[in-house]
Amino acid sequence: MAIVTIRDLNKKYENGFHAVKDVNLEIRDKEFMVLVGPSGCGKTTTLRMVAGLEEITSGEIRIGERVVNDLPPMDRDIAMVFQNYALYPHKTVFDNMAFGLQMRKYPKDEVLKRVRDAADILGIEALLERKPRQLSGGQRQRVAVGRAIVRHPQVFLFDEPLSNLDAKLRVQMRVELKRLHERLETTAIYVTHDQVEAMTLGTRVVVMKDGYVQQVGEPLVLYGQPANKFVAGFIGSPAMNFVDVSISGDGRHAETEGLRLNVPDRIRAHGGKRLTLGVRPEALRIANGSDEHGFATKVDVVEPLGNEILLNFRAGGAPMVARVDPGVRLKAHESVRFAVDPERLHFFDATSEAAL
Amino acid sequence: MLIERKWKKWVFFYLPMAVFIVFTLFPFYWMAITAFRPDNELYATWRQPNAAPLWTLHPTLEHFVGLMKTTAFPTWLWNTMAIALVATGISLVCGMFAGYALARLKFRGSEFLGTAIFITYLVPQTLLFIPLADIVRDLQLGNTPWALMLTYPTFLIPFCTWLLMGYFKTIPKELEECARIDGATRFGAMVRIIFPVAIPGILSAGIFAFTLSWNEFIYALIFMSSADQKTVPVGVVSELIRGDIFFWGQLMMGALLGSVPVAIVYSFFVEYYVTGLTGSVKG
Structure with a gap:
């Protein structure tokens, strides 16, 4: 049973850089929590503070019932998988995996059993006698994961574990990690800068920026109801389209040069204001005769991806992308009308960038 | 073409x-x-x-026989070996800890300390022997092996510290972070993970230190006076050049025998030594 509770966590480096600001999180038991954000957003620093590798400037971290602020890493009952795997190069795969158990003075047959079990789960039984330099990237990754799971820790910490792998292997390992988490039922905190990884792996996802938590939620909630413009732009690929608009006096339309769209009822109250409008590429569709509120534009780049087509164009002075069905036959520089369901429009305050 | x-x-x-x-x-x-x-x-x-x-x-083999019978060459060889080994040992141990601290621990003045240690290495021995002679005399170490065993580290420790500091910096710090999570203390991680991984660096520092002490001349010349306490470089020169007569055969035989151990040490560890200097650790 391990709930990880983070209260008012701050990290200020000696050079004055404030990396983590007032972070509050509760990671539930057996949850797979993903911290995601651009580089320098404080996600790795937060993870390293949970691990005990960085000192906490202020705040409190609890693992289970214990406050671990001043506990050394070895006493926190955690295991961590690093981006560069950090396998001990002078030890065999077996000894790499056994090291943590040996340090904790487990009896020999217990060590042997646990290492064999972990190797079996990860399919690396045949590699146990090899040295890390004789392994491929994917195999090293498995050993690093194996080294973490033999210990049966209360919490797994992952620091961008897949980013050194090639794209294909990354997708494969992503699925394996998810399967592994379901099997082991252990709380996990996972740091990544890749929003796809975050969405696919996370039970819940924490989006961070500039040291602040922007939003915490289940992947589809982040996608459907982003708390602010940053989260809206960060989650989803291609990213959400943004354009600055003014709301008409009666609060019925969002307008800007060459663009006039119906808005949902909740925006009525903002009549006369300037807002940022966001629309996901997949919310845009090619208008047909019955669509009364669309807008006309010219496609400038067509990206046929096979399962979908991305159409790049400009509207209201901003570059936009629409994701359409592969059946659509359009060439670059052709004119087209797009329509969008008002309920699928997002609006953000122009200054605070909070979602409305 | x-x-x-x-x-x-x-x-x-x-x-x-x-x-x-x-x-x-x-x-x-x-x-x-x-x-x-x-x-x-x-x-x-x-x-x-x-x-x-x-x-x-x-x-x-007449020069070999002459060298062995008429001079104290075997004793010199033994002296040189013992002094070089002890001085290298002391310097390596100090250099490993100091190098690790300078490479890994962030403490106030660590950069300055690193530079200061390097500067002491730059002070020429021809200047340093004067105050050192004073200290050796005060401690009454003159003409004993300890005079050299304890003075050689004055230039070997800075050397080993710098070489090892550079090597430790090439080892990813995640290795010891992982060891600390795995249940090792900082000291345990250093001894169980970092030192074994740094063996190429430690060996090359050791080889260099050993060679430097083996070939050292000035301190050995000044601190050792009786023939049975001398090291090979000093003994050969001071006992085999009498007045203006050079015993070339014995001199060269002495030099040859004196360089053999160093050559053996080098050839034995040459691979480690090269990776130690180029500093490559693959994960």
């Missing part, structure tokens, strides 16, 4: 390489043939019939 490349390789690679090898190895060759050359051949003029300046016609 291919043929042109071949001759280019000969002219620009093999030929300069050959010249370089001959240039470097000739003194050793000269030392070796002189050591085995009887005196009458040694002092014969080159114009004499049958003269073979680049070859020994009647190789002999």
Whole structure:
């Protein structure tokens, strides 16, 4: 049973850089929590503070019932998988995996059993006698994961574990990690800068920026109801389209040069204001005769991806992308009308960038 | 095209390489043939019939026997070995801890300390021996092996510290972070993970320190006075040049025997030594 509770966590480096600001999180038991954000957003620093590798400037971290602020890493009952795997190069795969158990003075047959079990789960039984330099990237990754799971820790910490792998292997390992988490039922905190990884792996996802938590939620909630413009732009690929608009006096339309769209009822109250409008590429569709509120534009780049087509164009002075069905036959520089369901429009305050 | 490349390789690679090898190895060759050359051949003029300046016609062990019987050479060899080993040991241990601390621990003034240690290495021994002689005399260590065992580290520790600091910096710090999560203390992670991974660096620092102490001359000349306390470099020079007479055969035999242990140490560890200097750790 391990709930990880983070209260008012701050990290200020000696050079004055404030990396983590007032972070509050509760990671539930057996949850797979993903911290995601651009580089320098404080996600790795937060993870390293949970691990005990960085000192906490202020705040409190609890693992289970214990406050671990001043506990050394070895006493926190955690295991961590690093981006560069950090396998001990002078030890065999077996000894790499056994090291943590040996340090904790487990009896020999217990060590042997646990290492064999972990190797079996990860399919690396045949590699146990090899040295890390004789392994491929994917195999090293498995050993690093194996080294973490033999210990049966209360919490797994992952620091961008897949980013050194090639794209294909990354997708494969992503699925394996998810399967592994379901099997082991252990709380996990996972740091990544890749929003796809975050969405696919996370039970819940924490989006961070500039040291602040922007939003915490289940992947589809982040996608459907982003708390602010940053989260809206960060989650989803291609990213959400943004354009600055003014709301008409009666609060019925969002307008800007060459663009006039119906808005949902909740925006009525903002009549006369300037807002940022966001629309996901997949919310845009090619208008047909019955669509009364669309807008006309010219496609400038067509990206046929096979399962979908991305159409790049400009509207209201901003570059936009629409994701359409592969059946659509359009060439670059052709004119087209797009329509969008008002309920699928997002609006953000122009200054605070909070979602409305 | 291919043929042109071949001759280019000969002219620009093999030929300069050959010249370089001959240039470097000739003194050793000269030392070796002189050591085995009887005196009458040694002092014969080159114009004499049958003269073979680049070859020994009647190789002999007379200089070896002379060196062993008339001088304290075996004792010098033993002294040199013992002093070099102890001085290297002390310096390596200090250098490993100091180098690790400078590479990994962030403490106030660590950069300054690193630079300061390096600067002490730059103070020439020809200046440093004067105050050191005073200290050696005060501690009454003069003419004992401890005079050298304790003074050699004054230049070996800075050297080892710098070489090892550079090497430790190439080891990913995640290795010891992982060890600390796995249940090791900071000290445990250093001893169980970082030191074993740094073996190439430690060996090359050790080889260098050993060679430097083995060949050291000034301190050995000044702090050791009686013949049975001398080291090979000093003993050979001070006991085999009497007045203006050079005992060339024995001198060269002494030099040859003195360089053999170093050559053995080098060749034995050459692979470690190269990776130690280029500093490559693959995860």
